[in-house]
Amino acid sequence: xxxxxxxxxxxxxxxLEELLAVTEEIEVLQGEAFSIVxxxxxxxxxxxxxxGRAVTPELISVMTRKLVAxxxxxxxxxMHVHSRRDHPPHVYLNSLGKLAEFLDEELRLxxxxxxxxxxxxxxxxxRSEHGQVINIRIEEGSEGGGVGDGGSAHSAx
Numbered sequence: 001x002x003x004x005x006x007x008x009x010x011x012x013x014x015x016l017e018e019l020l021a022v023t024e025e026i027e028v029l030q031g032e033a034f035s036i037v038x039x040x041x042x043x044x045x046x047x048x049x050x051x052g053r054a055v056t057p058e059l060i061s062v063m064t065r066k067l068v069a070x071x072x073x074x075x076x077x078x079m080h081v082h083s084r085r086d087h088p089p090h091v092y093l094n095s096l097g098k099l100a101e102f103l104d105e106e107l108r109l110x111x112x113x114x115x116x117x118x119x120x121x122x123x124x125x126x127r128s129e130h131g132q133v134i135n136i137r138i139e140e141g142s143e144g145g146g147v148g149d150g151g152s153a154h155s156a157x
Contacts, residue, residue: 004053009063009117012043016070016114020107023100026093033074033081040071063117066110073103 019039022032029081044067051062077099084092 005055005059006118006120009114012047012063012067013111013114013118015039016107016111019070019074020104023104024108026096026100027063029077029100029103030081030096032080036074037071037078040067040074043067044071046156059117063114066072066113070103070106070110073099073106074145077103102107 019036021036022028045066047060047063047067051057077096080092080096080099087095
């Protein structure tokens, strides 16, 4: 029988895999952008609820950071969908595609981490991957218009 850590890690991993499927279709992602952020927050609270249940604070902190990185990417998607009317359609869709790629990457990193935790892999605590800071300029130009990538840097969280 799995302990509380493995049970929560398996649940979080499955939920993140469901969210990953949403990022594959831009139209679906647009419709789900607001609920994705809420689902990630619920998962974060579930992980934080492991405190005091034979789970080290360090491991809870690492798992929480993974979910915070996913939430930041999902929040960027949500904010862009919310400001949809502020941009020409081609610029909006190009930018949304780029943000979806960031979200996809963060989800994959988190899924891998929670799979390690689920399997009780000790490397789950040692991993030092951090989420990326999303830095994208949305340009309204006639020359292909779209995302001007201001680069990305690893966050220090």
